[in-house]
Amino acid sequence: RRRPGARGVSPAAPIAARVGSGVHALVRGDDNARLFDYEQRVRSAFDAIVPALKRISALQHEEDFETRAQRVARERLGFELPGWILADAWVEQLDLRRLYAWCVFETYLRFSDDFFSADPLGSAEEAEFQAFLQDCGFHILDISPCADGRLAHVIRYVLRLPYRMVRRKSYAGALFDIEDSLAKWGETELLRFREGTPNTADAPTRYLKAVVYHYSSSAPDTEGCAAHGSDAVRAAEAGCERLLAFQQAVENSYCCGASIDLLLIGLDTDTDAIRLHLPDGAGGIEPGTWVDAAQLYDETRGLPAVEAAERIDARLREAAPEAPAGMLRLLARLLENNLSQIEYVQRHHGGRYPDIGHAERFIGAGKGFEEVQLRNLTYFAYLDTVEEAAPDLDVGVKIFSRLNVGHGLPIPVVVRFDYHGQVPGARERAVAHCRRVAGALAARYPELAGRGLLHSLQLVRDIDAGGVGGRVEVLDCSVREPAQEAH
Amino acid sequence: RRRPGARGVSPAAPIAARVGSGVHALVRGDDNARLFDYEQRVRSAFDAIVPALKRISALQHEEDFETRAQRVARERLGFELPGWILADAWVEQLDLRRLYAWCVFETYLRFSDDFFSADPLGSAEEAEFQAFLQDCGFHILDISPCADGRLAHVIRYVLRLPYRMVRRKSYAGALFDIEDSLAKWGETELLRFREGTPNTADAPTRYLKAVVYHYSSSAPDTEGCAAHGSDAVRAAEAGCERLLAFQQAVENSYCCGASIDLLLIGLDTDTDAIRLHLPDGAGGIEPGTWVDAAQLYDETRGLPAVEAAERIDARLREAAPEAPAGMLRLLARLLENNLSQIEYVQRHHGGRYPDIGHAERFIGAGKGFEEVQLRNLTYFAYLDTVEEAAPDLDVGVKIFSRLNVGHGLPIPVVVRFDYHGQVPGARERAVAHCRRVAGALAARYPELAGRGLLHSLQLVRDIDAGGVGGRVEVLDCSVREPAQEAH
Ligand SMILES: [Zn+2]
Ligand SMILES: [Zn+2]
Numbered sequence: 012r013r014r015p016g017a018r019g020v021s022p023a024a025p026i027a028a029r030v031g032s033g034v035h036a037l038v039r040g041d042d043n044a045r046l047f048d049y050e051q052r053v054r055s056a057f058d059a060i061v062p063a064l065k066r067i068s069a070l071q072h073e074e075d076f077e078t079r080a081q082r083v084a085r086e087r088l089g090f091e092l093p094g095w096i097l098a099d100a101w102v103e104q105l106d107l108r109r110l111y112a113w114c115v116f117e118t119y120l121r122f123s124d125d126f127f128s129a130d131p132l133g134s135a136e137e138a139e140f141q142a143f144l145q146d147c148g149f150h151i152l153d154i155s156p157c158a159d160g161r162l163a164h165v166i167r168y169v170l171r172l173p174y175r176m177v178r179r180k181s182y183a184g185a186l187f188d189i190e191d192s193l194a195k196w197g198e199t200e201l202l203r204f205r206e207g208t209p210n211t212a213d214a215p216t217r218y219l220k221a222v223v224y225h226y227s228s229s230a231p232d233t234e235g236c237a238a239h240g241s242d243a244v245r246a247a248e249a250g251c252e253r254l255l256a257f258q259q260a261v262e263n264s265y266c267c268g269a270s271i272d273l274l275l276i277g278l279d280t281d282t283d284a285i286r287l288h289l290p291d292g293a294g295g296i297e298p299g300t301w302v303d304a305a306q307l308y309d310e311t312r313g314l315p316a317v318e319a320a321e322r323i324d325a326r327l328r329e330a331a332p333e334a335p336a337g338m339l340r341l342l343a344r345l346l347e348n349n350l351s352q353i354e355y356v357q358r359h360h361g362g363r364y365p366d367i368g369h370a371e372r373f374i375g376a377g378k379g380f381e382e383v384q385l386r387n388l389t390y391f392a393y394l395d396t397v398e399e400a401a402p403d404l405d406v407g408v409k410i411f412s413r414l415n416v417g418h419g420l421p422i423p424v425v426v427r428f429d430y431h432g433q434v435p436g437a438r439e440r441a442v443a444h445c446r447r448v449a450g451a452l453a454a455r456y457p458e459l460a461g462r463g464l465l466h467s468l469q470l471v472r473d474i475d476a477g478g479v480g481g482r483v484e485v486l487d488c489s490v491r492e493p494a495q496e497a498h
Numbered sequence: 499r500r501r502p503g504a505r506g507v508s509p510a511a512p513i514a515a516r517v518g519s520g521v522h523a524l525v526r527g528d529d530n531a532r533l534f535d536y537e538q539r540v541r542s543a544f545d546a547i548v549p550a551l552k553r554i555s556a557l558q559h560e561e562d563f564e565t566r567a568q569r570v571a572r573e574r575l576g577f578e579l580p581g582w583i584l585a586d587a588w589v590e591q592l593d594l595r596r597l598y599a600w601c602v603f604e605t606y607l608r609f610s611d612d613f614f615s616a617d618p619l620g621s622a623e624e625a626e627f628q629a630f631l632q633d634c635g636f637h638i639l640d641i642s643p644c645a646d647g648r649l650a651h652v653i654r655y656v657l658r659l660p661y662r663m664v665r666r667k668s669y670a671g672a673l674f675d676i677e678d679s680l681a682k683w684g685e686t687e688l689l690r691f692r693e694g695t696p697n698t699a700d701a702p703t704r705y706l707k708a709v710v711y712h713y714s715s716s717a718p719d720t721e722g723c724a725a726h727g728s729d730a731v732r733a734a735e736a737g738c739e740r741l742l743a744f745q746q747a748v749e750n751s752y753c754c755g756a757s758i759d760l761l762l763i764g765l766d767t768d769t770d771a772i773r774l775h776l777p778d779g780a781g782g783i784e785p786g787t788w789v790d791a792a793q794l795y796d797e798t799r800g801l802p803a804v805e806a807a808e809r810i811d812a813r814l815r816e817a818a819p820e821a822p823a824g825m826l827r828l829l830a831r832l833l834e835n836n837l838s839q840i841e842y843v844q845r846h847h848g849g850r851y852p853d854i855g856h857a858e859r860f861i862g863a864g865k866g867f868e869e870v871q872l873r874n875l876t877y878f879a880y881l882d883t884v885e886e887a888a889p890d891l892d893v894g895v896k897i898f899s900r901l902n903v904g905h906g907l908p909i910p911v912v913v914r915f916d917y918h919g920q921v922p923g924a925r926e927r928a929v930a931h932c933r934r935v936a937g938a939l940a941a942r943y944p945e946l947a948g949r950g951l952l953h954s955l956q957l958v959r960d961i962d963a964g965g966v967g968g969r970v971e972v973l974d975c976s977v978r979e980p981a982q983e984a985h
């Protein structure tokens with residue numbers, strides 16, 4: 012797999028060099044093709060599992076079952092199945108639950124390994140974006156989307172940002188943890204003071220904290236954010252309140268004029284069009300007014316790129332006459348980027364996703380999952396302990412009870428803890444953490460676990476290791492060959 | 499209650515002005531008297547509970563029981579008992595378990611309120627100690643003792659330090675959390691950079707991390723540290739390893755020559771005499787060699803103060819010829835301070851505590867407990883969740899099963915979370931945290947809880963509020979009047 016990034020885009024490249032070959036002049040057709048290819052490839056790997064297992068199930072009473080099953084698996088899934096599950100099929104029934112969980116985990120591992128070794132979503136714009144961000148007056152962009160799987164692609168697809176240049180930390184309802192963000196604020200400042208990274212502490216840039224809430228334009232009352240009762244107004248207001256509370260926390264916890272800037276983004280999960288709520292002059296946000304990317308797409312379609320961009324700038328200036336120029340430049344870029352995603356959904360998904368509701372393939376529990384940048388693949392439950400995250404996990408289990416358990420299939424849970432390999436003992440602590448959470452998970456849902464309807468894969472990953480060395484490490488899996496007993 | 503601190507001790511005060519009126523010339527007799535008065539007062543408040551309840555139990559079938567019981571309580575405990583517990587005694591038996599838990603909680607609350615409003619352990623040396631510490635080359639002293647209740651007095655009594663000037667964070671076996679200390683290191687640096695507190699970042703001082711492990715000279719095989727199998731050598735080596743791992747974590751996580759200094763202290767919990775392990779020239783520690791305060795006490799007893807101090811300095815220089823002069827000055831002060839505590843135990847506890855084993859009065863679970871600076875009062879279980887702290891809690895419950903449950907008395911657990919009131923929503927989060935942990939605790943020990951042998955008091959405290967405003971706030975208690983049902 013080739014590493015993308017051959018096109019050298021300089022920070023000063025004019026708009027015209029970055030866009031083109033879409034219906035809309037500002038849309039990047041090449042990006043859309045590449046992103047769709049990747050999404051398609053990953054999604055079909057997961058989608059192939061059920062049909063392949065159906066076929067294999069139909070073969071289970073044939074005499075050369077194992078050979079034929081492995082052939083089907085190789086052809087349709089690209090990997091072989093564990094022989095010990097197939098081998099027992101002649102005695103009892105083929106254990107399809109276990110086989111299904113195993114296939115989901117294997118597909119996930121292949122997808123994850125590909126991500127960390129081949130960098131399929133890498134962007135040539137990393138350095139350019141960091142410079143642009145600072146130029147707009149910010150030294151970090153810290154985004155908290157809702158943990159809903161329909162927002163998992165918000166950084167790389169919806170906003171078209173280089174994912175390594177943005178902090179993403181998802182929370183149910185986008186209600187991020189203020190203490191966690193406060194700690195990140197401190198870490199960021201310290202790096203600026205000590206190491207001048209990404210710029211020195213005396214540069215007049217700020218920490219920009221963004222929240223992405225969501226709603227559904229097709230089914231607003233049922234397919235919006237579950238954490239806010241599918242009410243877009245409540246979701247926006249809650250995001251706004253949390254942002255202001257974080258701002259106040261920074262101001263109260265640190266002196267010398269410490270503060271942050273705020274950004275509230277709404278996402279229509281049916282079309283991937285965003286709304287940007289506009290900052291007022293006083294550093295606050297107006298949850299009730301916004302600029303809508305879908306509307307701008309329609310309004311500027313057919314215009315030459317430069318004119319379309321000017322129209323967007325003008326709309327933003329009208330809507331927020333008091334906002335700082337740097338903030339408006341950043342917002343304009345986010346809007347322009349989103350036009351590509353709007354067209355992506357139009358071209359590849361008929362303008363409205365067929366799966367407007369939940370259709371995640373597995374639950375991701377723990378910390379990490381940088382590789383999950385695709386829509387509706389993972390229900391995130393970022394957590395330290397099951398004890399604290401029980402409400403989020405219960406929601407995930409409820410979703411999968413409908414998606415999977417209702418059809419006799421188990422809930423696959425990937426338990427994962429990333430660690431800093433350069434800190435002594437960090438791996439051992441991550442391993443212990445992973446095992447403890449996997450145990451607590453089985454203890455919380457004993458009936459599902461007992462009936463083979465909840466399976467877990469335990470992983471850790473060294474985030475200080477780059478490339479292939481930074482792949483996930485498998486610790487354990489609830490689908491495993493029973494130990495051979497001694498005679 | 500008067501606030502201490504009238505004696506103005508200037509940073510430059512000669513040794514002779516700070517000591518005197520003990521048997522040993524370097525011992526501070528006035529301090530010993532004040533500390534003993536406080537310890538005695540708190541301890542007798544807790545010790546009065548069982549005899550008072552015995553007396554009240556004997557009265558329970560008398561006709562004017564409630565009046566007489568309240569008189570006994572007022573006289574012996576200094577407070578009245580909840581009428582609704584007494585009122586039911588004529589129907590069934592007096593519920594002494596519930597009454598006992600209620601009395602422990604009430605006594606604890608009175609003790610805690612007194613601490614935060616009257617500052618009984620305040621020190622006049624706070625500013626002087628901070629200046630001295632910086633003069634020795636350190637801008638913070640971060641101490642992790644074992645969480646064992648027999649070390650709870652290590653800061654204010656054993657080492658005679660102003661407790662507000664030292665960070666204390668206890669862990670089972672003194673095995674402190676490296677990620678937590680790393681975060682504290684970062685916070686400390688940021689304050690130096692941004693606010694010049696306690697000094698500016700360019701001052702050539704370092705972060706000093708200390709571990710206090712413990713052993714028992716009378717019963718080394720049974721009354722040492724449970725986390726290390728009562729093996730003093732293992733406890734010292736484990737402390738040393740953890741310190742070196744933290745040092746390496748700082749060096750690997752931050753560049754620009756970031757590092758820390760280390761200190762390993764051993765405590766004989768029978769006599770409160772310390773051992774100081776000496777730094778080698780390379781910034782490491784020798785776990786196998788130390789200077790013993792008990793030995794120095796004997797060796798310098800009878801000498802005039804100045805000569806005794808010189809002898810101590812000489813011993814330290816002999817033992818660690820390569821250690822920096824500032825480190826040796828700090829060690830000398832810790833040794834001199836400890837002489838007072840050695841004499842304190844000699845004079846007030848016969849040279850060896852009668853309770854060389856566990857004799858804690860309650861379990862303290864959560865975060866906070868700054869007011870607990872007394873020996874054998876509290877078994878600490880610093881925790882965020884029961885899930886992560888289960889092994890520590892199990893040890894505590896085992897200890898109290900012997901101390902209390904074996905005698906029919908319940909285990910009192912104070913669940914407490916301190917918060918920064920200046921951070922918006924922090925109180926609400928602390929309250930939710932407290933309730934969640936209290937629930938998880940009852941769920942972990944359902945049999946004890948069901949039989950009324952586990953009781954909890956839920957508290958939060960605003961650490962940003964000073965004085966009386968910084969008292970604990972009671973949220974809930976498992977000992978409470980049953981709700982009146984409507985007819
Ligand atoms: Zn949501
Ligand atoms: Zn300041």
Ligand SMILES: [Zn+2]
Binds near residue numbers: 646672725
């Ligand atoms: Zn211990």
Ligand SMILES: [Zn+2]
Binds near residue numbers: 205206753754
């Ligand atoms: Zn550097």
